[in-house]
Amino acid sequence: MFLRALTVCSMLALSAAGVLADNRSAAKEQVDFGIKVAQNGLWREAQYRWERAVELDPSYAEAWNNLAIAYEHGGKFDDARKAYETAIKLDPKNMLIRQNYDLFKEINDRTQKRRGPR
Amino acid sequence: MIAPRNVAALASIVVLCAAIGCTNFYEIPIETPIQPKMDVTPFTRVLVAGFISGGTDDVDGNLETVRLLRSQLRSKSNLRVIEAEVLPLADIARDQFKAPASAPASAPSDQARGSGPAGSEATNHSGASQPVAESGGQTPAPVPALPPATEGGSSQQVQPVPPLAGGPAADDGKIRNEKDLERYQKIFENTEFWKKLGQEHQNPLIVTGTVLFTNTQSSGFVTQNREIIDPLGRRVVQPYRTYMERKGFIIEPRFIFIDGRTGAVLYADRFHEEILYPAQQQTPPLSSYFELMDRLIPSFLGSLSTQRIRGTRVLLK
Numbered sequence: 106m107f108l109r110a111l112t113v114c115s116m117l118a119l120s121a122a123g124v125l126a127d128n129r130s131a132a133k134e135q136v137d138f139g140i141k142v143a144q145n146g147l148w149r150e151a152q153y154r155w156e157r158a159v160e161l162d163p164s165y166a167e168a169w170n171n172l173a174i175a176y177e178h179g180g181k182f183d184d185a186r187k188a189y190e191t192a193i194k195l196d197p198k199n200m201l202i203r204q205n206y207d208l209f210k211e212i213n214d215r216t217q218k219r220r221g222p223r
Numbered sequence: 224m225i226a227p228r229n230v231a232a233l234a235s236i237v238v239l240c241a242a243i244g245c246t247n248f249y250e251i252p253i254e255t256p257i258q259p260k261m262d263v264t265p266f267t268r269v270l271v272a273g274f275i276s277g278g279t280d281d282v283d284g285n286l287e288t289v290r291l292l293r294s295q296l297r298s299k300s301n302l303r304v305i306e307a308e309v310l311p312l313a314d315i316a317r318d319q320f321k322a323p324a325s326a327p328a329s330a331p332s333d334q335a336r337g338s339g340p341a342g343s344e345a346t347n348h349s350g351a352s353q354p355v356a357e358s359g360g361q362t363p364a365p366v367p368a369l370p371p372a373t374e375g376g377s378s379q380q381v382q383p384v385p386p387l388a389g390g391p392a393a394d395d396g397k398i399r400n401e402k403d404l405e406r407y408q409k410i411f412e413n414t415e416f417w418k419k420l421g422q423e424h425q426n427p428l429i430v431t432g433t434v435l436f437t438n439t440q441s442s443g444f445v446t447q448n449r450e451i452i453d454p455l456g457r458r459v460v461q462p463y464r465t466y467m468e469r470k471g472f473i474i475e476p477r478f479i480f481i482d483g484r485t486g487a488v489l490y491a492d493r494f495h496e497e498i499l500y501p502a503q504q505q506t507p508p509l510s511s512y513f514e515l516m517d518r519l520i521p522s523f524l525g526s527l528s529t530q531r532i533r534g535t536r537v538l539l540k
Contacts, residue, residue, distance in 0.1 A: 133540070140249055140538050167539035174536045180256040201248055201537045212255055212532050 132162035139171060148178050166196035170205060177209055185209060247540030254531040261480060261490040263527050268427035269302040270483065272420060273310030275407045277398025278437035279472075281508035285309060288434050288476065288516070295520055296430075300528045305424050312431065313398065316410040401475070404433050411479050414486030421483025428527075429481040432491070434474070436512055439497060442468040471499035472508060474515040478523055492526055494519050 139154030152175035158168035173188035189206040196202060271292045276284025289309045297304045398404055410416065417429060445467050448460045473495070480490045496515045500506050524530055 136540060140540065143251060143538060144249065171538050174251070174253060174538060177255055177536070178253045180258065199539075201539060205536045208534055208536065212257075212534070 128162045129165065132158040132165050132168055135161065136165070136168050136171060139175075143171075143175070148175055151175050152179065164195055166192045166199060166202065169195065170199075170202045173209070174205065182213055186213070249538045249540075250535050251538050252533065252535050254533055257525050257530045257532060259528050260492070260526045263302065263428055266426075266428040266483075267303060268305055268425065269296055269300070269430060269527075270305040270307060270420070270424050270427045271296065271430045272307075273312040274432055274434045274476075275313045275316060275398065275404060275410070276434040276436070277313075277400070277404055278435045279508055282436055282512045284434040284436050284512075285312065287509070287512060291513070291516055291520075292430060292523065295524060296527070299524050299530075302428065302527065305427055307424065310420075310431075312410065313407060315416075316407045319410060319413065319416070398435070400437070401435060404435060407433070411481075411488060416486065417481045417483070418486030421481075421486060424483065426484040428489075429483050430478065431481060432477045432479040434476045436472060436474050436508075436515075438470070439473050439499070440468075440470045440502075441499060442466070445469075468502040469499040470502050471497060471506075472511040472515065473497040474512065474519070476516075476519065478526065480526065490526060492522070494522065 135154045135158035139151040139158065142148075142154065143151035152172065155168050155172035155175055158165060159172060162168065169188050169192035173185045173192060176182075176185035176188055186209070189202070189209060192199075192202045193206060271289050274285045274288050276288065278284065286309055293304050293306075296302060398407070411431065417431075421427065421429060443466065444464045446462050446464055448462055450458055451461050453459050474497070475493070475495050477491060477493045479488055481487065482489050496518050498511055498515055521530060521532075
């Protein structure tokens with residue numbers, strides 16, 4: 106009985122892992138395509154692709170990073186901030202994501218910061 | 224036998240190559256758009272009229288600021304820049320305070336040419352402050368309606384304003400600090416004056432304000448960087464603290480945007496920048512002025528038009 110339950114659990118776990126792997130692979134395709142079109146200046150298409158990627162795999166930090174860049178390029182600063190923060194949360198040790206976020210914050214803070222007393 | 228220094232260098236190259244090989248990243252240039260702080264769509268032309276300037280005598284803050292802003296607007300905004308004489312705004316403000324309330328105010332352009340009183344409209348010192356969105360406000364303040372004109376032909380009689388204690392006319396005319404500048408602020412509330420100026424130039428957006436450019440000195444400990452060779456033979460930058468006497472300049476401009484159709488203030492923004500040099504360094508005040516203004520110009524332009532900040536980001540796979 107116990108052996109049967111263990112087998113069922115293992116099969117479920119394996120199939121879940123398979124689904125996750127499938128999602129990651131589909132998301133990766135979207136990310137790759139997004140990078141290609143962004144390099145050609147088609148940022149809207151790139152944004153759409155990366156939005157699809159994070160829908161498919163919300164734990165894909167790199168996709169969130171790219172999406173944040175697309176939002177930044179489009180002037181959607183609130184969305185960009187959220188996307189960067191999600192990316193950092195998912196992969197806190199990724200220095201490249203942090204570097205992007207720091208550059209974004211520098212611009213965002215500079216434009217919003219009051220430079221002198223009223 | 225390989226020296227330890229070479230081993231370390233070789234190891235770091237191998238690690239770097241491995242890191243690059245394993246990481247899929249693409250550096251990409253991006254342009255971040257910064258939305259303007261005020262809506263300038265009703266205007267096709269801009270008049271940088273003049274500034275009330277003060278501080279050091281080494282730089283003519285009024286003239287230099289007008290020149291600089293005009294050239295920046297010409298190249299970096301969609302508005303057509305009106306080439307007109309620079310208004311001696313401090314003198315005009317002084318005259319307005321001197322003039323009795325019943326006396327007619329000078330037309331702005333007449334004053335710029337240095338002629339005597341000539342207009343037919345009295346100055347309006349209603350004292351009612353216009354709603355002004357200072358920096359940080361994303362939407363421009365609504366343009367208030369002008370006070371209704373009183374009867375009596377073209378001449379608009381307005382409430383006389385008693386001279387301020389210590390007003391512009393009360394001192395030697397020199398503006399040395401923020402307190403001196405405060406005495407001149409009333410001119411920006413004189414909607415009739417700005418409306419008349421606007422009419423002379425077909426209702427443009429008017430840019431004016433104040434510029435205070437002053438000397439400063441400071442002494443104390445500062446953090447500086449020095450390059451050293453570490454035990455592995457690499458050059459590293461190390462911060463250290465040292466006592467320094469420094470001198471420099473502070474610039475405090477306040478840019479005011481006025482609707483040339485109504486004379487009302489649409490938006491105002493205040494800035495503060497300073498620069499310090501080692502005490503022995505001789506830097507011309509005009510160079511410092513331009514260095515400081517260079518830092519402010521993007522923010523100034525950002526009030527009027529969408530600016531794009533270029534940079535690079537890293538896309539990841």
